[in-house]
Amino acid sequence: MKPRPGRKKVGKTKPWAGRFTQSTDPTAERFTGSLAFDRRLWPWDITGSVAWAKALGRAGLLTASERDTIVRGLDAVREELATGTFPFRPELEDIHTNVERRLHDLVGDVAGKLHTGRSRNDQIALDERLYLKDVAARVAEGLRRVQEALVARAAETVEAPLPGYTHLQRAQPVVLAHHLLAYVFMLQRDRERFRDARARADVLPLGAAALAGTAFPIDREALAQDLGFAAVSPNSLDAVSDRDYVLEFLAAGALAGMHFSRLAADLTLWATAEFGFVEFSDAFATGSSIMPQKKNPDVAELIRGKSGRLYGNLVAVLTTMKGLPLAYNSDMQEDKEPFFDSVDTLEAIVGVLPPLLATLTFRTDRMRRAAGEHFSTATDLADYLVRKGLPFRQAHEVVGRLVRYALDEGKTLEDLTLPEFRRFSPLIDGDVKDAITVEASLRARAVTGGTAPAAVRRTLALARTLIAHG
Structure with missing residues (x-):
């Protein structure tokens, strides 16, 4: 069919190009693209696509040969991404379309069958949930390592008196171990919150399609089993419009950030000449560009400061989601950068805190x-x-x-x-x-x-x- 007079044919770089008669304005393309940040989801995107190809095969929508060709192609794409040789194309908007288009380059037109019955709406919900399950476990493990570091220092100081404070005024004696263990139990609640957030994210959204559910006979229970999900989403509208799992992770991260901030506040206060209860190792302190005598607890201060990022990320996504009608809206693309930033921030904190704690010198004589x-x-x-x-x-x-x-x-x-x-x-x-x-x-x-x-x-x-x- 020829284009109508006065209209030009749009190039097929977009998966939705058939409806349109104008190419995307370059400024709009840059504004709407998410590849710069959602590319980190590629391992989970490919895992989901492999499972979807197998589900299509079970439903009789792919032959065994077609299924195997697609899976081999996805394995080749995975290898390119893992080795850094994947040819990213920003004009393809996101990681999903980049992977699908590269699959087409490698295996031909059969790649076009992979998206049968699937939408990017349920695809991104899947990728995020798979990613969250991994990172929640990693963050919880990092919290456990911080707890171990605190317990090790507490074991050394069970008999070390320390002034306890209320209103930042000296109140009653405690022992240093008691103070340190308070943070162990705060972090234990944080671990439980991440575990709970992970459990609630453990629901398969794939098969919800754009919003109404796929029109093909996909065995979603088998698909959930393939992908390691505990359950299948019971409502397709909810499956694609829900970001509670992101918000729960961000809320758990904000609470953990608050606990880290309070610990850092204690340590930085104790390190002042006015208190003199602790000294940071040179390896976890910095100096001044003008004052030669200074030794600043910059690492602890940044741990304290990063709580603001964790709070801001939670509030940002809550604000994005608060007025959205069902089901999917592009506003929801704005969940990713705050989500990823909180993941990176938490992993940075739990990486630096254990060695910082292990190398502190407590001035127990001054405390006494x-x-x-x-x-x-x-x-x-x-x-x-x-x-x-x-x-x-x-x-x-x-x-x-x-x-x-x-x-x-x-x-x-x-x-x-x-x-x-x-x-x-x-x-x-x-x-x-x-x-x-x-x-x-x-x-x-x-x-x-x-x-x-x-x-x-x-x-x-x-x-x-x-x-x-x-």
């Missing part, structure tokens, strides 16, 4: 001195009075007045004499000094989850079990 300063055992004095029979609210009031007296006199609790103590309560006896040492304060908190060294050793054993089996 600080743990007993600024009336940190005042609560223990109140508890002492409670054990003598005084209601806690009255004990709190007594100790508050006693602290005010000591501040006015320029004394610590340890400096006060027994007569001075007894001016505030006749219940205070000569054993009071033994009750308000740092060591006594720590020993007293032996409940499950407490900071007493005995309790921390039990928690350490629990942490090791969770890391190994959780």
Whole structure:
């Protein structure tokens, strides 16, 4: 059929060119193309195409010879991509069309049968889910390595007192191991979230086609088994318009980023001259271009700063998705760069944190001195009075007045004499000094989850079990 007068035939670089009478404007082509970032999905795209070719064969839509030819061609494309010899063509928009067109170059017109009953809508949903299943497992493994590094340092510091803080004011003594283990349990929840996100992504979208489901007798259950999915999507509209799996990954990443940021904030604060609790290895610090004496915790600061990227990526995709009518819209192309950026950011963090933690030098002598300063055992004095029979609210009031007296006199609790103590309560006896040492304060908190060294050793054993089996 000849083109109508006044219209020119459009080149067939696009898979949808038959409908159009004008070629894509170069600016529009650059604007809509996704190859620059979705090319990283090629291993999963080819895996999906191989499985789809086999599904078409089972449905009688490809002969055995055609199926085998396509699969061999896809294997050849895979090899080119793996070795860096694949001839990418940006004008073909995305990784899907690049792979299909290269397959045609290698095996001829039979390649045109591969897209039977399939849309790029369910194809990209498949690629992303396969990719997510892999990267969620990798990130979870990276989190486990960070946990192992924290546990190793905690095992060294079960008996090392440290001031605990609330409102960034010294509060009560803890041991350093207790502080480090807090992050182990945060990261354990992060591992569980990535595991849960992976489980919910483990649903096959392929066969949903553009939106209404494929019109051919594809055995989707067999296809799911071939691709390692636990289930088949029950609704084709949802299958192609859903990006919950991306959002769940991004949400888990944002929470993990927050936990990494808090750990980095602790370490950078502790590394200041004002605290002096920790020193970073030279291998994980940098200097100043103008101040020769400086040693800056840049790696930890960047870990803290990258939480902003992880938050931003989540908010970006939530915002993209919030107003979209069913089913697929090109807006959804905007999920990939935030998704990939979060993957790269998380993998970078979990790569650098274990060696950073392993090479920290903790100044436990300075921590110990600080743990007993600024009336940190005042609560223990109140508890002492409670054990003598005084209601806690009255004990709190007594100790508050006693602290005010000591501040006015320029004394610590340890400096006060027994007569001075007894001016505030006749219940205070000569054993009071033994009750308000740092060591006594720590020993007293032996409940499950407490900071007493005995309790921390039990928690350490629990942490090791969770890391190994959780």
